[in-house]
Amino acid sequence: MFNNKDIEQFLSTIFDDLDSDEKSLLLSSIMNLVKIYTLQPSNSDLKLVNTTLEELKNSISTFLEYRGSKKVGIFGSARTKPDNPNYKMTKVISEKLTKLGYYIITGAGPGIMEAGNAGADKEMSFGLNIKLPFEQKPNKYIINDPKLLDYKYFFIRKLFFVRESDATIIFPGGFGTHDEAFEILTLIQTGCCAPRPTIFMTHPKSKYWERWADYINQEFIEKQYISPQDMDIFTLTNNVDVAVKEIELFYKYYHSVRYLDDYAVLRYNQHLHPKTLKEINKEFKHLLKSGEFEEVHPSLIQKERNMLQDKTRLTFKFNKMNYGGLCQLLKRINQLEESQQ
Numbered sequence: 001m002f003n004n005k006d007i008e009q010f011l012s013t014i015f016d017d018l019d020s021d022e023k024s025l026l027l028s029s030i031m032n033l034v035k036i037y038t039l040q041p042s043n044s045d046l047k048l049v050n051t052t053l054e055e056l057k058n059s060i061s062t063f064l065e066y067r068g069s070k071k072v073g074i075f076g077s078a079r080t081k082p083d084n085p086n087y088k089m090t091k092v093i094s095e096k097l098t099k100l101g102y103y104i105i106t107g108a109g110p111g112i113m114e115a116g117n118a119g120a121d122k123e124m125s126f127g128l129n130i131k132l133p134f135e136q137k138p139n140k141y142i143i144n145d146p147k148l149l150d151y152k153y154f155f156i157r158k159l160f161f162v163r164e165s166d167a168t169i170i171f172p173g174g175f176g177t178h179d180e181a182f183e184i185l186t187l188i189q190t191g192c193c194a195p196r197p198t199i200f201m202t203h204p205k206s207k208y209w210e211r212w213a214d215y216i217n218q219e220f221i222e223k224q225y226i227s228p229q230d231m232d233i234f235t236l237t238n239n240v241d242v243a244v245k246e247i248e249l250f251y252k253y254y255h256s257v258r259y260l261d262d263y264a265v266l267r268y269n270q271h272l273h274p275k276t277l278k279e280i281n282k283e284f285k286h287l288l289k290s291g292e293f294e295e296v297h298p299s300l301i302q303k304e305r306n307m308l309q310d311k312t313r314l315t316f317k318f319n320k321m322n323y324g325g326l327c328q329l330l331k332r333i334n335q336l337e338e339s340q341q
Contacts, residue, residue: 007034055149055156062126062149063164070251071103071126073161075180076112076171085203086171087115093169093201093240094119100248105165107157108138108148112171117141126164128157158183167197167247172208188233188323189226194257195327197247198234209236229324232331253337254330255311260303262289264318264326267311271295276336280329287325289317 098120106116108127127142151157187193200209255267298304
């Protein structure tokens with residue numbers, strides 16, 4: 001039997017044409033599989049690894065050609081009936097977003113998921129279906145669509161819900177909906193996910209999310225389990241147009257964020273107004289480790305020189321403790337830029 005070093009040398013010759021970064025990552029991935037096997041794992045361990053890799057492969061394959069397009073993930077109860085106002089609301093917002101060029105990602109099942117797929121143009125709709133022993137077959141609006149994916153594992157499904165979307169809308173639901181919602185909130189709060197519009201929606205006569213937010217205030221904030229700024233990670237609304245406008249405005253100026261060593265690098269679609277820079281340097285000093293907010297050309301940032309040259313950069317030494325405050329900053333910049341139009 002070959003030892004690990006022999007296998008690595010053999011694979012290295014096969015991948016010789018790849019650039020150094022690709023080669024290193026591919027070799028590391030394959031060698032990790034080999035090392036798992038040398039641990040003499042059980043069959044169930046190997047099935048876990050194999051299924052995980054297969055689901056990762058299928059997901060990447062499906063989403064790859066759509067990476068340049070904005071997408072909105074919609075969560076909510078599978079038990080919501082078509083005559084429920086939240087079902088109708090989901091259809092409306094899904095239709096409006098797809099007309100603006102956004103793809104819709106749902107869990108592919110019934111209820112709110114079905115409404116999301118129903119409202120979307122079929123060419124603009126994804127379904128991430130979970131295989132359960134007692135429920136969920138894909139709804140009629142996504143079944144047989146090449147953009148329908150089936151998952152055995154919730155964690156892979158949730159990964160791609162977040163990784164491939166640019167905004168999240170959450171309608172009322174049960175344990176599953178709250179699991180998905182708190183996953184998003186936790187990832188944003190800890191900086192493991194880029195800031196995004198995260199919108200909790202329900203119809204105007206419902207107090208579902210208002211009561212939920214009251215609980216968060218009384219039990220999380222008052223007892224100091226989270227910071228007050230963390231409430232800026234999300235928005236509550238019962239108005240479709242307000243939700244659509246928030247998503248549109250968020251990406252009108254802001255493009256993306258990257259963290260490089262001590263710095264946060266915010267990419268913007270245009271140069272920021274001098275008044276905007278002046279105001280944020282006054283209002284958001286608490287986010288700074290040192291220095292100030294500065295707009296710089298990407299050529300001045302070594303790791304950004306060959307990326308998105310048409311975007312301007314706002315850089316600052318970020319304390320990396322207050323991601324709720326970072327969400328506040330992004331919203332404030334949008335407000336200031338809008339006021340200059």
